[in-house]
Ligand code: SF4
């Protein structure tokens with residue numbers, strides 16, 4: 194079947210204006226050519242260090258930002274190019290769960306108001322119908338119906354995130370961007386919220402883009418995982434393959450810092466410390482965006498940007514080590530374990 198979500202060469206460049214006359218002097222290339230697909234009912238994990246552009250991917254997909262270029266096909270419509278009215282009609286089917294439930298809930302609104310807000314906007318239901326739906330949603334996310342008229346400050350962090358999830362579900366979306374939905378929560382309740390998201394996915398057939406800097410969290414949640422670096426995807430592989438044998442040098446370094454529960458794998462894994470800092474997304478390196486820090490850098494890497502291509506069945510990697518261009522110009526033989 195065709196994937197529910199198809200992102201093609203998505204770019205989100207934020208203009209930089211400087212000086213007294215606010216001249217446009219450059220662009221922050223927060224997302225600089227990102228492509229992936231998600232099958233219906235599945236989860237794609239999107240991981241990377243803070244500032245790599247992963248949240249911007251999610252926000253741009255849902256048109257919270259106006260994309261600079263690219264296509265975002267969700268359930269047959271190219272969201273990136275929908276005119277305003279069509280976009281408004283599309284909104285119910287694609288929603289977002291935010292990182293900080295405290296900041297994303299209006300403190301002056303009750304739970305009932307918060308969760309039913311999308312219903313006011315997108316349905317012409319009666320008050321009673323909306324309230325009925327609110328109760329139904331509260332049941333789904335595990336909030337006691339007695340809480341319906343309480344305000345956000347009367348809830349715990351975990352409960353507030355349940356409210357955020359209920360609101361996201363109000364209009365029966367098919368696709369949800371979960372942007373670090375548990376990062377702001379106590380460790381003790383993180384697992385509860387993750388389990389809830391998994392249960393809801395199964396019951397409601399939801400498709401997730403799950404954004405996280407926590408690689409061990411994404412491992413069991415996502416069938417496939419995309420590793421982002423400086424606005425681009427370095428590797429996109431099935432979760433099991435990525436975690437047992439990362440192919441891209443950046444993915445390898447990132448994963449080397451993750452606690453490996455499998456003792457056999459842990460023994461084989463050596464910690465890779467990267468030199469230097471992530472370059473500015475306003476001025477990324479010309480060739481491979483990882484070339485300033487890559488332990489395996491070759492001459493070609495400094496001039497030619499590697500495309501994300503399938504190098505093994507189901508595994509996409511953007512690295513010259515795995516392409517003909519890389520092996521002909523390589524100073525050492527490409528490493529293929
Ligand atoms: Fe390293 Fe070159 Fe591969 Fe980039 S293309 S990750 S610099 S080997």
Ligand code: MG
Pocket residue numbers: 247248373
């Ligand atoms: Mg973020």
